[in-house]
Every structure is written in C-alpha cells, then in structure tokens.
Amino acid sequence: MNSHAPNMRPVIRQLDETTANRIAAGEVVERPASAVKELVENALDAGATRIDIAIEQGGKRLIRVADDGCGMTAADLPLALSRHATSKIDGSDLLAIRSFGFRGEALPSLGAVGRLCITSRVAGAEGATISVAGGAMQPVRPAAANEGSVVELRDLFFATPARLKFMRSDRAETQAVADCVRRLAMAEPRVSLTLTADGHEIFRADAEQGDLFGALQARLARVMGRDFTDNAIRIEAQRDGLRLTGLAALPTYSRGAAVAQHVCVNGRPVRDKLLTGALRAGYTDMLASGRHPAAVLYLACDPQMVDVNVHPAKAEVRFRDPQAARGLVVSALRHALAGAGPRASSTLGDATLAAFRAEAPRPAATRAYQMDYRPSGGAIRASLDLQAPVPGFAGGFAETPSARFEDSAQDDAVPADAPLGAARAQLHENYIIAQTADGLVIVDQHAAHERLVYERLKAQAAASGIPGQALLIPEIVELAPADSARILSIADDLARLGLVIEPFGGGAVAVREAPALLGRLDAAALIRDILDDLDDQGASDRLRARIDAVLSSMACHGSVRAGRRMSAAEMNALLREMEATPRSGQCNHGRPTWVKLRLDDIERLFGRRD
Template sequence: MNTHSRHISRVIRQLDESTANRIAAGEVVERPASAVKELVENALDAGAGRIDVTISDGGKALIRVVDDGCGMTPQDLPLALARHATSKIDGSDLLAIDSFGFRGEALPSLGAVGRLTITSRAEGAEGAEIGVTAGRMQPLRPAAGNRGTAVELRDLFFATPARLKFLRSTRAETQAVVEVMRRLAMAEPGVGFTLHDDDRLLFRADPEPGDLFDALHARLARVMGRDFIENAIRIDTEREGVRLQGFAALPTYSRGAAVAQHLFVNNRPVRDKLLTGALRAGYFDVLPGGRHPAAVLFVGCDPHFVDVNVHPAKAEVRFRQPDLVRGLVVSTLRHRLAGESRRASDTVGAATLAAFRSDSARPMVRGYQMEYRPSTGAIRTAMAGQAPQGFGGDPGFDGFAEAPSGRVEEAPEGGTDAPLGAARAQLHQNYIIAQTADGMIIVDQHAAHERLVYERLKVQAEQTGIASQALLIPEIVELPEACAARILAVAEDLARLGLHVESFGGNAVAVREIPALLGRLDAAALIRDIADDLADQGASDRLRARVDAVLSSMACHGSVRSGRRMTADEMNALLREMERTPRSGQCNHGRPTWVKLSLPDIERLFGRKD
C-alpha cells in the first residue's frame, strides 16, 4: 500500500445537497422497515387517529403511508423536503423533545434515494402535492384529498443501487416492516393501524378505548397474543420522577430468544443495553439458562432526564441517571415476580391437560417437554377389565403415602380453601396431590423444597453477609485505567458479596479476599468479566450469580429428595411454606414447581362438560 498518498494535500469542497442527503439516508434509512418507521412516526406526530400502510416487494418497490392527521399547507410542503426543517422543535432546547421525530432528515433522505410523492391538506387549506426523485424536487401542484397526508415512496434505493445489494429477501424485509408496525402499535394503543402487502392484509390493530392500562391490555392481547396477556403481571411504579408501567410475563411464560421484549422510553420504541440488561437482571434466579423473559415496559420521565439525540435512527437513548432507571426496573420486576410466585402460568396447566388428553402428543411448556402420558400397557389392561400395574389392584403398590384410613388426612393448618389446598396423596414418592376449593394442585416435592431451602439460604446470606476467605498472596490484576476505576467504584458492593478489592497503584487492583463459598477461583478472570459488564451495561450481576449458584447447589443437596415418602403433616407444611415464600412457583433452575388443574377442566377430561 502506498502510504505516501495519505499525506497529499487535498482540496476541501462543499458537498452538494443531493450528495449530503444520500449520505444522511445511509444513517436514517437502513432498509424499507426504517422508511416505514420514519413515515409512521411522522403520522403519529401529526396527531393521526388512523394510519394505513401499504407495501410491495417488501417495501423495495412501494411504501405508501396514509394518515388522518393535521396535514400540511401548500406553503409547508417544499419546506418538509428541506434538510433540518421541522415543526417539532424550535432549536432553543434540544432536550425538551416530546415527539417521535425532530431532526428534519427523514423526508429529504427518502427523496434522495427513491421516488417520493407527498399529498397533503390541512384543515381550512387547499390540498397540494409535491414530488422529489433522487434529490430533484418537482414543482408544487394542486391536489384533492381529505385532511391528512399521504406519502408514497417508490423504488427505494434506485438512486444508490449498491444499497440494494445489502437488502435481504422480500420475505425478510416484509417481516421487518411487520415488526416495526407491531412496536409502534404497542406505543400508541389509541391509534388504529393497518398494513397491507398489495391486497393482502398483514397486520391490523383497531383503536383501543379507555385509559392507558385498559387500552394497552387490549392492544397487547391483539399484538402479542392473548396467552401473553393472560400470563402477564401488571407493572406500575414510580421513583424520583421516573415511572415504569406495562406488563411482564410470568417466568413460566418464557421464550427461547429475546423476541418478546419491547421497551419504550416516553412512548418511543428503543433498543437500549441498560434496559435490556435490567430486564434480564429482574428475571435473574427464576429463569433457566437459554430462556428469555417476555415483557412490554414503558419508562416515562421528564424529557430533560433522557437524551434521545444519540443516533439518527433515534433507537438509542442515554439517561442522565442510569443507575436510578436500572434499579427501578430490576427491583420492581423482582418484587412483582416474588409477589406472583404462587400464580402458575396458564400455559403449564393447559399443556398438562393436553398431555392427559393425548397419548401420542407430547406438548411443550415453553421449552419443557411434558412427560405425563398414560402408558399403552395401562390402557390395554384397563380395557380388559384388569387393574393396571401401579394402581390399587397391585398388592405391592406403594406409590401413595396413605393414612390408616386409606386416604391422606388433612393437617390442622390450612384446608382446601388455602391457595395450594390440602394434601390428599403422594404419587411415586415425589408428586404431592392437593385438593383446592375449585380444583387440584400437583406439586413436585423436590423442586418445591429446593426453592424453599434456597430462599432461606439467600436470606441468611443477606443478613450475615457472605463469608470471605483471605488469599495468602493477593492477586494483582492489571486493567485499563477506565476499567480499574469502574471496579473500584463498586468495591463496597463487591465486598458485601465476599470479594474484597483495593487499588494497587497505577491501573492495577489487588484482590485480597474471595467468597469462601466459591473455593478455588480465578479471581483475575472474574474481575475482568465484571469490568466488561460494567463497561457494557453499567452494572454486573456476575459475582451474585456465582454465589447464588453455590447456594442453589447447597439447597439441592439439602432439600427433600425424590423418592422420600412424606406424611400428611409434612406435605401440608410444605404447601403452607410455599405459600409464604417468594418465587416458590419455580425451582432453582426455573422450572415450575406446581401445576393447577381447575375442576371444570378435569370434568371436561371425563366428558362431564362440553
């Protein structure tokens, strides 16, 4: 490579407006879905009550957005196509932003890379139409139409053919447009949305009446699915001027990927590392590895508290007090999930019923395969009029723990009106059958007791602190200056978990003590991982996770084992403690500890109800 050419004097020149717009389009318009997002957000800022979108060829051939908003006058239309011209801010305060758009880049950028036509009419004004093709503006002309605006974009990226090569298949681009519409529909439940691919309806959400939660509840049932909203917890809390609202799904309604996580800041859909990390931390300890929570959360705050002008696409934000926002999300989710720990996800009960109904199907419960299937051998013997092996006809059967009367006696404390009912039997020395006022509960005794012991150990650790073990020779860890500063800033938090670090001069930190629970530990690797978490997310739960993993293992070994016969008193005592203990609905590995079957569902199994 000829490095001499780098030092040749070059003439500085002003780029023409068309070139500047094409460069800006590279930041604002990444793909057809980006164009749809910008145009629909403009419609929302115009106060539209209904927005209709039509695309063709995944948005590459056509994007048409029609709204019933305030519209524009003929005098406004040429200005709308000028860079950095906007009606949404006056430039005096770049933090006082309460609209989706404000940069004035979307329309000129779209006109620079495609064939753009805008038809609009404001209340009390004449309608007009203007077009721009590859940056060349056409004359303004009169047009008929109702109040509102219709924007039509054809042949996206025809002026920059190289960009077309980076687009994905029509199917993938169409799906990206659908996802944009879904997110914006969740942000504005009072607005109606439709999306057509030529003549095919891809998405529809009618305006939802009512206050925020009523409208959002109905909109999420339509957009996310009724199973999500039926298994979701309502979130509504506020701290120091920051409000968190929305719905978070129960841990038993989890997903295999982070596809059902939708986060909004002042109603703006965002993809923010701090918020996604806080969401993950909020579900820490109740989800198994490889599973992801489902949630739709809205963070509301004073516009001056958050900077939305971080990136031209406006999908990233920066909070003035990130620790406050993260702490609010994490603590709220943990508190609400703990309070709902006894509420089993409906998907678990539904899958259990499906397992009873079908001998051939083995339904999935959000990642867990249900194994409760009647054996064909038992069915054949029952049809032959014989008592199948494992039921009362077998003299050697010991699957039930029975009282002398032939049934499990209720313990004095807690009857069938208790949330988890009264124990009636024990199957296979592992499953407790409890009767409730309106159905029955099946409890995995080992999984349930494991969680109870684990929660007790965590409380003890919080009260007495995590015991630390001094290193004979302190471990010195060299870090970049910024990473060392981050580690030392959280030294007190680490000390409460048994990890004692201090400055060693320069960019080094010294690890003096480590948590005794962890035994042999690569302290240097742990410190570097924590530093990476702090740099990426502003916080780290890595050490907490390691300590909790050891406590979880201790709980597993100290809990009631599968195969142990329990008395009626023991089973009822376990049920009552589960009712008092947070997060008892899931074991330490995130699996459900109990399943509820309602009496009507049981009756349907036997044909007693339609």
C-alpha cells in the same frame, strides 16, 4: 500519502445536496421497515388517530402511509423535503424533545433514494401534492385530498441500486415491517393502525378505550396475544423522577429467544442494552438456561433526563443517570415477581392436558424446561444451617407408603381458599397431587422444596452478609488506571459480597478477601469479568450470581429428594410454605414446580363437557 489515492494530493470538495441526502439516507433508512418507522412516527407527531400502512414486495416497490393528522399546507410541502427542516423543535433545547421526530432528515432522505409523493390538506384549506425522485423535486400542484396526509414511496433505493443487493426476501422484509408496526402500536394504544401487504391485511389494531393502563393491557393482548397478558404481572414503580409501568410475564411463561422483550422510553420504542440487560437481571435465578423473559415496559421521565439524539435512527437513548434507570427496572421486576405468590403460567396446564391427548403434538411455545442438572461434587462448607426446620414440618420425612389421603382432620386444617389446595396423594414418591376448589394441582416435591430452601439461604445470607475469607497471600491484579478506578468505585458493594479489594499503587489492586462460599477463586479473572460488565451494562451482578449459584447447589443438596415418601401432614406443610414463599412457581434452575388442571378441562378431557 493517501493510501486510497496514491500519488494524489487530497482535495476538499463540497458535496452537492443530492449526494449529501443519499449519504444521510444510509443512516436513516436502512431497509423498508426503517422508512415505515419514520413515516408512521411523522403521522403520530401530526396527531393522527388512524394510520393505514400499505406495502408491496416487502416495501421495496411501494410504501404508502395515510393518516388523519393535522396535514400540511402547499407552502409547507417544499420545506418538508428540505434537510433539517422540522416543525418538532425550534433548536433552542435539544434535551427537551417530546416528539418522535426532530432531526428533519427522514423525508429528504427518502426522496433522495426513492420516488416520493406527498399529498396533504389542512382543515379549511385546499389540498396539495409534491413529488421528488432521486433528489429531483417537482413543483407543488393542487390535489383533492382528505384532511391529513398520504405519503407514497415507490421504488425504494432505485437511485442507489447497490443498496438493493443488501435487501432480503420480500417475506423477510414484510416481517420486519410488521414487527416495526407492532412496536409502534404497543407504544400508542389510543391510535388505530392497519398494515396491508400485497393487498392482504396482516395486522390491525383498533384504538383502545378506558384508562391508560387498561388501554395498554388491551393493546398488548391484541399485539402480544392473550396468553401473554393472562400470564403477566403488572409492573408499577417510581423512583428518582423515573416511572416504570408495564407487564412482565411469569418466569414459567418464557421464550426460546429474546423476541418478546419490548421497552419504550417516553413513548418511544427503543433497543437499549442497558434496559434489556436490566430486564434479564430482574429474572436472575428464575429462568432455565437458554430461556428468555417476556415483558413490555414503559419508562417515563422528564425529557431532560434522557438524550434521544444519540443515533439518526433514534433507536438508542442515553440516560443522565443510567444506574438509576437500571436499578428501577431490576428492583421493580424482582419485587413484582416475588409478590406474584404461588402462580404458574396457564400454558403449563394446557401443555399438560395436551400431553394426555396422544394424538396432539406438544406445544413448543412455552415448553422447554427440561435441562440436565447435576450438582457439582465435593463437600460445601458454610455457616448456614441446612438442617433448620421448615415452618409447619413435624420433624423429618416419614417413610409412609403412597396412599390416597381422606383424613377429615387434615381437610379441616387446610384453608378452603388455599391456592394449592389440600394434598390427596403422592405419586412415584416425587409428585404431590392436591385438590383445589376448581381443579387439581401436581407438585414436583424436590423442585418445590429446593426453591424453598434456596430462598431461606438467600434471606439468611442477605441478613448476615456473605462472609469473606482472608487470603494468606493477597492476589495482585494489574489493571489500566481507568479500570482500576472503576473497580475501586464499587469496592464497598463488593465487600458486602465478601470480596475485599484495595488499591496497590499505579493501576494495580490487591484482593485481600474472597467470599468463603466460592472456595478457590481466580480473582483476576473475576475482576476482569466484572469490568467487562461495567463497560457493557454500567453494572455487574456477576459476583452475586456466582454466590447464588453456590447457594442454589447447597439448596439442591439440602432439599427433600425425589423418591422420599411423605405423609399427608408433610405434603400439606410443603404446599402452605410454597404459598408463602416468593418465586415458588419455579425451581432454582427455572423449571416449573407445579402445574394446575382446571376441573372444566379435566371433564372435557373425559368427554363430560362440550
């Protein structure tokens, strides 16, 4: 018996075309921004170099997209409004898709739920127009038109008024449309796009010139802001038929939410959990809790290696080899960030100068590095030598008073082009003041040395491996057979991190050894967490993150403490090692280790410059 229609025998019916189109519209057109996305992508596929978008009432009353693309003939217009009619593919190979659109559903779906009018002209032909409202199509009529197409969508969802109840405010819908246009603008830097809302231009991006990367960087400066490009590192890597380019911001230039993370696959903006998870993994142990990286990444590959036909909205993709894609993103980010040298974001200096001006509010965009960190108590036993001398340090830390250092011998020992300059003083037994060629640097001695010790410990652990400690009684973890096979497939990787597991019959696995650094360990909980990561992201860095957390705590205990007075030689040695150590711009907890003030800015602060 049918619980939805009791006492009735279910009857199979063929839905009429209008109803089918309205159902399809629910998948393709979720809100006005979805309609804008489909129409702009059609314009890009038509070879447009200029696209003008206009909306009213957040797109609920009007969406108009005009382009200078190839246009359509009068005979093409009725076909364009038919379901599954498209010029993008011929249907012979759904894994060789090189266009934005290919499903042939957008225009008929929009015509089923709104009032749609298309006016178009191809070169050397007369213009034509066609209208459809609520699925009812009108005949084609001649019309005056420029080369290209103009698509007008009025009264979105008038044919399905229940959907209107789920629309947000005009302001929220306008913001969603603007975000959509910005993402498409980042994907196509050589195309001009403008967005007008209720008669006011709210976004404009003119076509960029130059080589591809130069055009991308100029477009990102326009869309993401100059601060982002000034504080970003170029990403360029290639492996296994995949090519990654883009810009990734320094860890000290981070955001309070994941709003500045954009990924394009073969030029298509996507929201993919695998790739965004890889982006987060690339910044492991470099961000403070609650902070998120900012990056724009472009992944290119042969269309045969990625399936874009996963969802009608085409916002998700599926890779033939997901681990290759994830591994490329993680390794490229880590390599680029490690090679950035002693570099901190320029916004830190701006925030420092703003703090000197009592009347100016502190900027919130790139603040928020305060966090309470209290190392876990208890003795930590390890085979790593915390007392290994730091290169350049002459023994322990001298108990010399804070002072201004003007030793010419020390100046001669410091390279003139040293990025972090020459130490001049120590303030409050924690902050080193160094003079550079064009300003001064303030260094947090504890945070800086903590990162140096942490990187040394990680290098030693990577070279000698993570020692495992045999369990007196192996811990048996009962799993489903599929989960057991999945965790055993990465047993070799886990063994290199000190976690040794073996099959124990059925779906059970036996934990023979655990990483010695972790002490008492709930192996069953850890293995299930790793399995959750594998299900969600296809990979897991959970065990590595726990080991790194212990190394970080050890580095915190083994580094020079705040309140320790240092000599000029010791401070300069610390600065030189910071310059040679990857990721030294932030401590283990994501806080900045130093800030730089340019001499020009300092002079303006004192009124010595205009």
